[in-house]
Amino acid sequence: MKVFRVRVDQQRCIGAGQCVLRAPGVFDQREDGIVVLIDATPPPDQHAAVREAADLCPAEAITIEADTP
Secondary structure (H helix, E strand, C coil), rough: CCEEEEEEEECCCCCCCHHHHHHHCCEECCCCCCCCCCCCCCCCCHHHHHHHHHHHHHCCCCCEEECCC
């Protein structure tokens, strides 16, 4: 089974909101716009959206760990 784990760096986040638009079940934003991780291990049907969110993040505040144990 593949491991898919999402991490966010709130210190790097600039509040662009692209992550929330791409994967609203995985990311949210605080009142000040900073990213909040809702689900660090999203289901497989969310993986493509999370990868797109990470690719679109202008601050590169989202990282994904994906491997096969």
